[in-house]
Amino acid sequence: MIGRLNHVAIAVPDLDAASAQYRTMLGADVGAPQDEPDHGVTVVFITLPNTKIELLYPLGDASPIQGFLDKNPSGGIHHICYEVDDILAARDHLLAEGARVLGGGEPKIGAHGKPVLFLHPKDFNGCLIELEQV
Ligand SMILES: CC[C@@H](C(=O)O)C(=O)SCCNC(=O)CCNC(=O)[C@H](O)C(C)(C)COP(=O)(O)OP(=O)(O)OC[C@H]1O[C@@H](n2cnc3c(N)ncnc32)[C@H](O)[C@@H]1OP(=O)(O)O
Numbered sequence: 001m002i003g004r005l006n007h008v009a010i011a012v013p014d015l016d017a018a019s020a021q022y023r024t025m026l027g028a029d030v031g032a033p034q035d036e037p038d039h040g041v042t043v044v045f046i047t048l049p050n051t052k053i054e055l056l057y058p059l060g061d062a063s064p065i066q067g068f069l070d071k072n073p074s075g076g077i078h079h080i081c082y083e084v085d086d087i088l089a090a091r092d093h094l095l096a097e098g099a100r101v102l103g104g105g106e107p108k109i110g111a112h113g114k115p116v117l118f119l120h121p122k123d124f125n126g127c128l129i130e131l132e133q134v
């Protein structure tokens with residue numbers, strides 16, 4: 001069911017500093033910050049030859065990453081995103097298998113303009129999983 005790795009997301013305490021570090025120290029192709037109010041984050045995408053890195057910083061009072069940053073004040077890997085062909089079929093299969101699909105199970109439009117869903121980290125070995133329909 002799952003396909004390619006779309007991105008690895010890292011929650012960071014300072015978006016400007018993290019962006020500058022990837023640009024200057026690692027020589028990466030670092031995009032501009034983009035606010036995603038529907039997701040409660042500001043995101044910077046870093047394009048690598050084979051995948052993307054998503055730097056995340058909280059946006060608004062109810063950001064889903066605030067609790068993670070409170071527990072990990074230096075930042076840390078927050079989620080990985082796998083591509084799927086049909087997100088509703090993937091959701092229904094996962095629900096039938098007993099996985100918890102977050103946010104009521106209805107896909108939202110993600111940062112790439114495509115539908116995304118999240119799966120509870122406690123059901124996947126402590127790793128929050130995002131699915132993106134491509
Ligand atoms: C930019 C848009 C989009 C894209 O297109 O790429 C994005 O990526 S948006 C990214 C941000 N959005 C989300 O993360 C949405 C889904 N997340 C959630 O619904 C919540 O964050 C959560 C996963 C349900 C966690 O909720 P929270 O209230 O923060 O924490 P809890 O205390 O309820 O956590 C329970 C339990 O899970 C552990 N946890 C929390 N977050 C993670 C994580 N990222 N990775 C691994 N484990 C995580 C947390 O530590 C708790 O464990 P215990 O302490 O053992 O109870």
Ligand SMILES: [Co+2]
Nearest residue numbers: 009054081130
């Ligand atoms: Co993501």
